[in-house]
Amino acid sequence: MNTAMDARSWTTAARLYNSTVAAWAIGAAWELGALDELAEHGVLDTFEFATRHDLDAASTLGMFRALAAVGVVRRDDTKIVPADAFAEIHQTRSLFHWLVRGSAELFRQMPSVLRNENRAGEFYRRDPAAIAFACKEISTFCYDPWFWSAVDGLGTDFGVVLDLGCGSGERLRQVLHRHPGTRGIGVDIAGEALKVAEKDAATAGLADRVTFVEEDMLSMATRPEFADVELLTCFMAGHDLWPREQCVRTLRRFRDLFPNARRFLIGDATRSVGIPDDELPVFMLGFEVAHDMMGAFMPTVEDWESVFADGGWRLRRKHTIDMVASEVIFELERR
Amino acid sequence: MNTAMDARSWTTAARLYNSTVAAWAIGAAWELGALDELAEHGVLDTFEFATRHDLDAASTLGMFRALAAVGVVRRDDTKIVPADAFAEIHQTRSLFHWLVRGSAELFRQMPSVLRNENRAGEFYRRDPAAIAFACKEISTFCYDPWFWSAVDGLGTDFGVVLDLGCGSGERLRQVLHRHPGTRGIGVDIAGEALKVAEKDAATAGLADRVTFVEEDMLSMATRPEFADVELLTCFMAGHDLWPREQCVRTLRRFRDLFPNARRFLIGDATRSVGIPDDELPVFMLGFEVAHDMMGAFMPTVEDWESVFADGGWRLRRKHTIDMVASEVIFELERR
Numbered sequence: 211m212n213t214a215m216d217a218r219s220w221t222t223a224a225r226l227y228n229s230t231v232a233a234w235a236i237g238a239a240w241e242l243g244a245l246d247e248l249a250e251h252g253v254l255d256t257f258e259f260a261t262r263h264d265l266d267a268a269s270t271l272g273m274f275r276a277l278a279a280v281g282v283v284r285r286d287d288t289k290i291v292p293a294d295a296f297a298e299i300h301q302t303r304s305l306f307h308w309l310v311r312g313s314a315e316l317f318r319q320m321p322s323v324l325r326n327e328n329r330a331g332e333f334y335r336r337d338p339a340a341i342a343f344a345c346k347e348i349s350t351f352c353y354d355p356w357f358w359s360a361v362d363g364l365g366t367d368f369g370v371v372l373d374l375g376c377g378s379g380e381r382l383r384q385v386l387h388r389h390p391g392t393r394g395i396g397v398d399i400a401g402e403a404l405k406v407a408e409k410d411a412a413t414a415g416l417a418d419r420v421t422f423v424e425e426d427m428l429s430m431a432t433r434p435e436f437a438d439v440e441l442l443t444c445f446m447a448g449h450d451l452w453p454r455e456q457c458v459r460t461l462r463r464f465r466d467l468f469p470n471a472r473r474f475l476i477g478d479a480t481r482s483v484g485i486p487d488d489e490l491p492v493f494m495l496g497f498e499v500a501h502d503m504m505g506a507f508m509p510t511v512e513d514w515e516s517v518f519a520d521g522g523w524r525l526r527r528k529h530t531i532d533m534v535a536s537e538v539i540f541e542l543e544r545r
Numbered sequence: 546m547n548t549a550m551d552a553r554s555w556t557t558a559a560r561l562y563n564s565t566v567a568a569w570a571i572g573a574a575w576e577l578g579a580l581d582e583l584a585e586h587g588v589l590d591t592f593e594f595a596t597r598h599d600l601d602a603a604s605t606l607g608m609f610r611a612l613a614a615v616g617v618v619r620r621d622d623t624k625i626v627p628a629d630a631f632a633e634i635h636q637t638r639s640l641f642h643w644l645v646r647g648s649a650e651l652f653r654q655m656p657s658v659l660r661n662e663n664r665a666g667e668f669y670r671r672d673p674a675a676i677a678f679a680c681k682e683i684s685t686f687c688y689d690p691w692f693w694s695a696v697d698g699l700g701t702d703f704g705v706v707l708d709l710g711c712g713s714g715e716r717l718r719q720v721l722h723r724h725p726g727t728r729g730i731g732v733d734i735a736g737e738a739l740k741v742a743e744k745d746a747a748t749a750g751l752a753d754r755v756t757f758v759e760e761d762m763l764s765m766a767t768r769p770e771f772a773d774v775e776l777l778t779c780f781m782a783g784h785d786l787w788p789r790e791q792c793v794r795t796l797r798r799f800r801d802l803f804p805n806a807r808r809f810l811i812g813d814a815t816r817s818v819g820i821p822d823d824e825l826p827v828f829m830l831g832f833e834v835a836h837d838m839m840g841a842f843m844p845t846v847e848d849w850e851s852v853f854a855d856g857g858w859r860l861r862r863k864h865t866i867d868m869v870a871s872e873v874i875f876e877l878e879r880r
Binding site: 217218219220221222223224225226227228229230231232233234235236237238241242263264265266268269270271272273275276278279280281285294295298299301302305306309310311314315317318320321323324325326327329487488490491492493495496498499502503505532533534 | 552553554555556557558559560561562563564565566567568569570571572573576577598599600601603604605606607608610611613614615616620629630633634636637640641644645646649650652653655656658659660661662664822823825826827828830831833834837838840867868869
């Protein structure tokens, strides 16, 4: 190392560094309600905010300093107001949360996760509750508008909808609210999420219209109630069907498991193609590198389009969303 | 949330986001030897590098994509060459490592760490081994040149040097190498670090010239060998003496514990004063917010200067380093 260094000339390092600290502050400021309060009132006082929420005053000031360092807020002593980047960061906060709260431990362990000798068993850790929290909001702007447009455009009624990888059941609840004559079935491998789903469904008065099944969608056995399913949905979980052979096999299997499913909506992020490294939009890089590290196959749109026919489905329509991670919704019909 | 959003216009969010992913990649690329290899050879091939180090190829490419996204390297398919920011990031890699490998869990838990109800017991977690790894390199450019200048300028020989908060004993070993007639004592509260220190001292052939004592410097009892100590050093640990009253008391106590210590070198980061949020250099923000979250007092230079006389020491000279976290070395003499 050269000792003749001038720290003040390290401007790129400072920018990257402070951005990283700020990313954590964005996730925290969302969870603690500071972003919503700034969006609503246009101003807050650090110490009043800390007192009201019973937060440590010095650390709360630290959180706002980090946001101010990258232009999300402007700080005048303890007074905080939104700055130029506020609107943008407020809109994308869930994407940051996914990275720095939900996936931080995966990224932290990058040096050991990359070593082949370590890539067996449970070789990485993330925070599923934090990821569910972030994904609930991510879904509202990455999928929902296109999802409803796809559902409304089905041009057919459906008695039973089954959601593959339903998580805490938010999407299913929304479908049932919009379609009062419909019943729902949620399938997920995560028992913890299903407990939340059942509780939330009961709270929403939907207990008699929805059931939840703890199953791996790749291996689940048939059930009598599957015969009634007319619409299949699978959001933010479709890449788990891959790689290719397993995906084709499973798509065929869905045909057999759900003999009356006329439509199948698959909404998911896909691997980007041809975007230069220095033009990657928010989220895409984190999302793709995370899946690389986890050893999870992430198909491109073209990969997807190559499996539907072999899997026994016809692509009826493709909704290209391309919000932050090349999201797409495929609208399939039984061949 | 507004659904009429245009992801491609989220340029600030993309920059912050990709910077955060890149920060993790910097820490990993250092540990895995990629930064050194690029610095030495000016080029590497991703897959050849991955094969040679037995790394997962896709994840390794992901790591380099992250570095390319922020201009640290340039990527042409799998070929990687240093880009504009490389030299700067190579020099500051240990500061990133401290943040994203050593302190990530503290920052990840910002929302819960800020809540007063949680701030008791062991309310945060960091990775001490990772922090020690980073600090060893941080010390080489933040303190070493000024440390040796201070030691050389003492204008006096010293038979025994005692290092407070010695960690793995690196500094002590260097002093003994440079001063063959000197013996050393290392004091640290971390037994694990002292085991490493003893092993490393033995490897360096210094076993008969140095002893290590597992003690809390705030409460340690006197020992016969303390009477021989002529030079006291305390690096990157002095802020643990604070707050003020405890610091004054402990400085006085050091006078009693080490009755023949003529000189005392305290080198530490201090809290910055008057630097606007958007001009914070690399490291400072992360360092200060981390200490705020941990509830650790971080004195300013002025705070320090206010305790020496009351503590029984005279400030002989101040070495202002100001590299990344307002580092300073105070050279004290017994009053």
